[in-house]
Amino acid sequence: MQTYTVDEVAQICQCHSQTIREHIKKGRxxxxxxxxxxxxKQxxxxxxxxxxxNTQMQASLKRESEKKCHYINEKAVSGTTILHSQAVKELEAVLTPKIKGRPKSCMTN
Structure with missing residues (x-):
C-alpha cells in the first residue's frame, strides 16, 4: 500500500502543502x-x-449553462421588446379615432 506525506501530495496536486492540510481538515x-x-493512502x-x-467539471458545466441561459434570456427580452412596441403601435392605431376631413364647427345662434 502506497502512502504519501502532505508535501508529496502537494507536489502531485501542484499546490501548497497548507492547501492540502485545509482539504484534510475540511474532510475532503x-x-x-x-x-x-x-x-x-493512494x-x-x-x-x-x-x-x-468532478467538482471542477460541474462548475464548468454550470458556467456554460449560465452563459447559454443569459444569451437566451437576452434574446427573449429583446424579442419581447420588439413585440411590445409593435403591439403598442397597433393598439394606438385602433384606439385613435379616425377623423376624415375637417371637424364640424359648432353652430351657435
Missing part, C-alpha cells in the same frame, strides 16, 4: 495521523482527485 481528503505528520488520494475533477 482522508488522512490518518499516526504521529505528528499526516499519512495519505486510494484516498485517488478518491480526492476524482472528486476534485
Amino acid at each position: 481528503l482522508r488522512a490518518c495521523r499516526p504521529g505528528r505528520a499526516y499519512c495519505i 486510494s484516498d488520494l485517488d478518491d480526492f482527485l476524482r472528486e476534485l475533477e
Whole structure:
C-alpha cells in the first residue's frame, strides 16, 4: 500500500502543502495521523482527485449553462421588446379615432 506525506501530495496536486492540510481538515481528503505528520493512502488520494475533477467539471458545466441561459434570456427580452412596441403601435392605431376631413364647427345662434 502506497502512502504519501502532505508535501508529496502537494507536489502531485501542484499546490501548497497548507492547501492540502485545509482539504484534510475540511474532510475532503482522508488522512490518518499516526504521529505528528499526516499519512495519505493512494486510494484516498485517488478518491480526492476524482472528486476534485468532478467538482471542477460541474462548475464548468454550470458556467456554460449560465452563459447559454443569459444569451437566451437576452434574446427573449429583446424579442419581447420588439413585440411590445409593435403591439403598442397597433393598439394606438385602433384606439385613435379616425377623423376624415375637417371637424364640424359648432353652430351657435
